[in-house]
Amino acid sequence: MCCIVAGTEGNSMFPKGNFGYPQMYSPEKSVNLTISNSTAFQVGNNNFLSVGGESDMKMNQVTQGSYYQQHGYTEVLESNALLNENQMHLLRENLSRKWKEFARTVGFRQPEIEEIDHDYDRDGLKEKVYQMLHKWQMKEGSRNATVGKVATALYSLKDTDLLNQLIRLN
DSSP, X not given: OEEEEEOOTTOSSSOSEEEEOXXXXXXXXXXXXXXXXXXXXXXXXXXXXXXXXXXXXXXXXXXXXXXXXXXXXXXXXXXXXXXXXXXXXHHHHHOGGGHHHHHHHTTOOHHHHHHHHHHTGGGOHHHHXXXXXXXXXXXXXXXXXXXXXXXXXXXXXXXXXXXXHHHHHO
């Protein structure tokens, strides 16, 4: 895994250019980095973030409601449309390690989460996600497992990548 840091020349902590993590880096663990004196940085192949500047100052002044509107979230957060199979497949394939947080957000209690975790421990993470989503649909009933409820949960988890993919399938 390698990152590109666009820093200023002479920066002793992270010189301008590429750097990599030590071999013992584990993707399951989070990595905290402090990046300063930079205008932009890239993590991975397709992710780029511009730091500072006029657009960030404007964003700090935007209220949450207009932020939803600006990014097209209002409609999906209020949607009463039932989840379709493509949307369920998207969730099953992408929730992975966030499945417990998602489950709490959609109303599962801790004992229910632990039961799913224990019962499907040998079957792997994807099966746990599948079973959690299946139980959630059964719990909500055929008319209440809506796109809006899933979108609200994803938004509260700050998983805007998955939320945007869900919107594209809506």
